[in-house]
Amino acid sequence: MFKTKYVIVDGSAIVFSAAIQHKSMVGYGQKADGAGFVRFITTKNQWGETEVVAECYGKSISLGIPSRPELDSQLVTQQITNPEF
Numbered sequence: 001m002f003k004t005k006y007v008i009v010d011g012s013a014i015v016f017s018a019a020i021q022h023k024s025m026v027g028y029g030q031k032a033d034g035a036g037f038v039r040f041i042t043t044k045n046q047w048g049e050t051e052v053v054a055e056c057y058g059k060s061i062s063l064g065i066p067s068r069p070e071l072d073s074q075l076v077t078q079q080i081t082n083p084e085f
Contacts, residue, residue: 006056006076007035007063013076022060035060036067038076053077 003018007025009032014025022035036058045051054076059066 004038004040005036005060006038006054006072007060008033008068008072008075011075013072013079015076015080021062023062026063032060032063032065034068034072035063035065036072038073040080052081054080 004015005018005020005022005025006013006015007022008014009026009030011033015038016025018037022032026032034056036056038054038056041053041055042050043053054073056067056069056072056076
């Protein structure tokens, strides 16, 4: 399984390869609110339709900050599944 990283900067999620350090995705003078790893799973919603859901976990060593699993998962899921976000 391939790992994927993410970082939350200014309320927006950035998802990227695990080959890149978290700190490389945060601009000078910007502050990351959450960072770690993300995996994508599929679930069935209340109507039986398949949905993609993000699960954020872990922490960023290069930034020295943890993920915020519930909040970050919701934000990443919203951004990747809602084209009008």
